[in-house]
Amino acid sequence: MDAETVNNAPTARELASDPLAQFAVLRRVHESTLSGSPSPLSPRPVISESWQRSLAAHIDPDDFRPPIVYQPDEVADVRDAHPLHAVLPTLRELLLSIADESRHVMIVTDAEGTILWREGPANLCSQADPVGLCEGTGWSEQAIGTNAMGTALAVDAPVQIYSAEHLVRTYHGWTCAAAPIHDPDTGDLLGAIDVSGLLDTLHPATVSLVNATAQLAESHLRRRMEWLDGQLLTKNMPHLARLRGEPGALLTPTGRVIAADRLGRWPRRVAVDVERVLLDDGREAEVEPLAEGYLLRVRSSSAARRPTLRLSFLGDNPTAVINGRKLPLTLRRAEILALLALHPTGLTAEQLAFQLYGDDGNPTTVRAEIHRLRGQLGGEAMRAKPYQLCAEVDADFLNVRRALHAGDVAGAVAACPAPLLNRSDAPAIRAEREQLVAAVRTAVLGHADPEVLWTFAQSETGRDDVAVFECLTSRLPAGDPRRAVATARLEWLLGED
Known part of the structure; x- marks a missing residue:
């Protein structure tokens, strides 16, 4: 059902210039229809169908109590997590100034019709509170009957509800217009936006404005989705490669x-x-x-038999997963796996001993450790003479290397939240850790995009780097709130020296 079909209301529109006359006619239609007596006019199809759904849900036209879905102290957390939080500035810019000037409130609901935001003139909000038109209350048709928010969600189209077209009599003094907003990714409903006012204040064209605002909000969400897609591609292209x-x-x-x-x-x-x-x-x-x-x-068929070994070794708590099964992992075994991943052609016991212990390394000790490690991995994942990983390896530290080699500095930063095996003192691991950190840092400091620099500054590797925060304070625009954060962090770091 499209917007024009849903809002094709000759009775309501013809009388829009005289709200009181309109209300008198619509109230007679409401009373006659609900009592089963002859009516001077039929309700609009969208209203008639909504009344039928509402009555089937046992909504009492004389009971105006919308359910409380969220308590006042819960609403803020729900708002912060809701996707429409990202488009609230757009909605405010287009609707709230109009609402203030024409004595309306702007309302935003979630997909179930629960009001998450309500903003507008204080005097009108004070009139809306006693009838439950406030944050945290449920306004689906199943909860409170025919209303613009709930009906727009029910029919998935913009709707304007005039005074006595509300099923519940308490709201006959209100007129409202609402339109649904969809997730550009899945197409699912995210919620609805609504403009509500007293019956003599809402213009018939308001529904067109609300619908246009909903479409603009969806366009904003689509651009945000495309940006997030780009971030995801940057981080995950090494997996495809x-x-x-x-x-x-x-x-x-x-x-x-x-x-x-x-x-x-x-x-x-x-x-x-x-x-x-x-x-x-x-x-x-x-x-x-x-x-x-x-x-x-x-x-x-051959690749299907090859095990997959996923190594997450950047940070203090290394993990290894073989074909979806997490391995019990000591630091020494993590070091061996890291070295074998760094040397895909394999290493002898003597080479591993030197890289793990330096000149004091004992190949016999290494062989015993690898024997236990092979028992965990399975013979199809590691071979001997030389010791070599024959599984397909997906290692976070290797992904950082690949991104750097490809010139993808943003991807390298996104894939490198912390140094390699922080707790390891093995000479080869320590050298690889320092070289990887230095390579990422050099690439970041030479990169023109302050977003990459900011991301690096939030990582364990960059958060204590004075040079990084010096660059941030000079590259972030003066109006960017992150500049103040970077300046404060720089001052603190310099004070620690």
Whole structure:
């Protein structure tokens, strides 16, 4: 049902210039329809259908109590987590000034019709409070009957409700217009925006303004989604690259395909709550979770037998996962895995001993440790003579290296939240850790984008770096609030010296 069909209201519109006459007619229609007596006019189809749904939900036209879904102290947290929080400035800019001037309130709900924001003139808000038109209350049709917010969500189209078209009599003194807002990623309803006022204040064209504002909000959300897609691509392209020609695709956290190879046809969206999916062209693909999003891969029969080893070694708590199974991991075994990942052609026991212990290294000790490690991994994941990982390795520190080699500084920073194996004193690990940090730092300081510099400054590697914060204070625009944060942090670091 489109907006014109839903709002095709000859009775209400013809009398819009005389709200009191309009109210008198609509009240007679309301009373006659609900009592079953002959009516001078029929309600609009959108109203008649909404009344039927509301009455089927056992809404009492004489009971005006909308349910309290969130207590006042809960609303702020719900707002902060809601996707429409990002477009609130846009909604305010377009609607709130008009609401103030014409004695209306602007309302934003979630997809269930719960009011999350209500803003407008104080005197009108004080009249809205006693009838439950306030934050935290539920305004779906199932909760309070026909109203612009709930009905717009029910029919998924913009709606204007005039005075006595509300099912509940308490709201016959109000007129409101609302339009739904959709998630540009999934197409799902996110909520509705509404402008409400007393029956003699709302212009019939208000619904068009509200609908245009909803469309602008969706456009803003779409641009934000595209920006987030770009960030996700920057961070996760190394995962796609490591497939080395094997068919695969990158997915968003909702399963939308944002990058893929050219082999075969890829769907727009993939279910991510399963481990395997069947593609439209008959290929079977595996869904592998990443730190953000998913990797979809179509394996050959030989690749399917090759285990996957995922190493997360940047920071204090290294983890290793083999084919989805987390391994018990000591620091020494993490060091061995890191060194073997850094040397894909393999290392002898003597080479490993030197890299782990220096000149005092004992190959016999290393062989015993690797024997236990191979027992955990399985023989198909590691071979001997030399010791070599034959699993497909996905290591966070290697992803940082690849991003740097590709000139992707933003990707390297995003993939490097902390140094490699912080607690390790092994000579080779310490050297690799220092070189990786130095390489990322040099790339960041030479990069023109202050966003990359800011991201690096929030990491464990960059948060205590004076040079980084000196660059931030000079590169961030004067009006950017992060500049004040960077200046304060720089002053604190200099004071610590």
